[in-house]
Amino acid sequence: xxxxxxxxxxxxxxxxxxxxxxxxxxxxxxxxxxxxxxxxxxxxxxxxxxxxxxxxxxxxxxxxxxxxxxxxxxxxxxxxxxxxxxxxxxxxxxxxxxxxxxxxxxxxxxxxxxxxxxxxxxx
Amino acid sequence: xxxxxxxxxxxxxxxxxxxxxxxxxxxxxxxxxxxxxxxxxxxxxxxxxxxxxxxxxxxxxxxxxxxxxxxxxxxxxxxxxxxxxxxxxxxxxxxxxxxxxxxxxxxxxxxxxxxxxxxxxxxxxxxxxxxxxxxxxxxxxxxxxxxxxxx
Numbered sequence: 001x002x003x004x005x006x007x008x009x010x011x012x013x014x015x016x017x018x019x020x021x022x023x024x025x026x027x028x029x030x031x032x033x034x035x036x037x038x039x040x041x042x043x044x045x046x047x048x049x050x051x052x053x054x055x056x057x058x059x060x061x062x063x064x065x066x067x068x069x070x071x072x073x074x075x076x077x078x079x080x081x082x083x084x085x086x087x088x089x090x091x092x093x094x095x096x097x098x099x100x101x102x103x104x105x106x107x108x109x110x111x112x113x114x115x116x117x118x119x120x121x122x123x
Numbered sequence: 124x125x126x127x128x129x130x131x132x133x134x135x136x137x138x139x140x141x142x143x144x145x146x147x148x149x150x151x152x153x154x155x156x157x158x159x160x161x162x163x164x165x166x167x168x169x170x171x172x173x174x175x176x177x178x179x180x181x182x183x184x185x186x187x188x189x190x191x192x193x194x195x196x197x198x199x200x201x202x203x204x205x206x207x208x209x210x211x212x213x214x215x216x217x218x219x220x221x222x223x224x225x226x227x228x229x230x231x232x233x234x235x236x237x238x239x240x241x242x243x244x245x246x247x248x249x250x251x252x253x254x255x256x257x258x259x260x261x262x263x264x265x266x267x268x269x270x271x272x273x274x
Contacts, residue, residue, distance in 0.1 A: 010234070013192050013207040017141065020194060058213070060234055087217025087232065090224060109140035109214050 002030040003051035003123050008041045008067065009085070010059040014108070018054060018085065018115070025116030027123045038067030045077040052122060055102075057086040057093065065093070068100035083122060085110070124226060126219075127254045130176075130267050133218025134258060137211060142191045146258045160266070161185060161241060162204060164212035167233035172223060174251055174271030178212045187262040200239050209235035215267060228273070248272055 007015045015034050035041035039062040057064035072078050084097050084105040094105050106118050131148045138146050160179035168174050189197040189207040197203055212235045220230050255268040
């Protein structure tokens with residue numbers, strides 16, 4: 001069954017690029033929802049059926065780490081998997097994201113081929 | 124430390140991965156040529172290197188970069204251009220962060236800000252070093268600059 005995806009990134013350009021990359025990769029997904037930061041994402045997750053979240057880390061209002069922490073405190077959504085897509089590559093911050101439940105990370109910039117390779121098995 | 128080369132490598136990686144436009148860094152003497160920017164994206168850096176990274180673009184280059192990123196023709200300097208150039212600055216700064224980390228220098232990135240207009244003057248930190256790299260594209264030149272203090 002096709003999975004619904006939530007993209008969280010403060011850049012609308014980046015959301016469009018990721019969305020396009022998913023389509024180009026021929027992945028079988030359902031709806032693609034978008035949020036500009038962690039706060040918007042939490043609201044959306046409470047109201048829509050989302051199967052996987054692709055999230056940036058550096059964002060205003062609520063960043064990706066804060067989002068993971070807050071999501072983990074909400075029983076209704078805490079088990080939805082989150083994959084990080086960010087310019088952040090340091091072991092410390094990616095390690096913290098994984099400790100908070102992130103299932104993996106993809107570095108920006110990325111090619112469509114990399115998106116297909118990394119996200120294909122998840123979607 | 125070869126900070127200028129880090130900027131070149133980071134910018135080339137961003138374009139080769141995500142922006143299908145041919146770019147080429149120009150020799151250092153070309154960097155002295157005035158680039159009249161219409162769009163400037165700035166991102167603050169803190170940590171072992173403190174300062175600001177700026178991507179300056181004239182309008183035709185900003186529009187071509189935005190068009191290439193979005194896969195549609197951008198014709199005016201609007202919110203899409205502001206957002207796209209901000210993301211370019213963010214990713215170049217991310218590449219710089221990786222290169223510095225390999226040298227044992229740790230930095231943090233702020234959120235990028237993009238200004239549209241010609242009457243922009245950026246003030247630097249007292250005692251900061253400055254470096255800039257000019258890149259040629261089919262639409263003209265753009266410029267990646269770094270004003271910084273390295274601990």
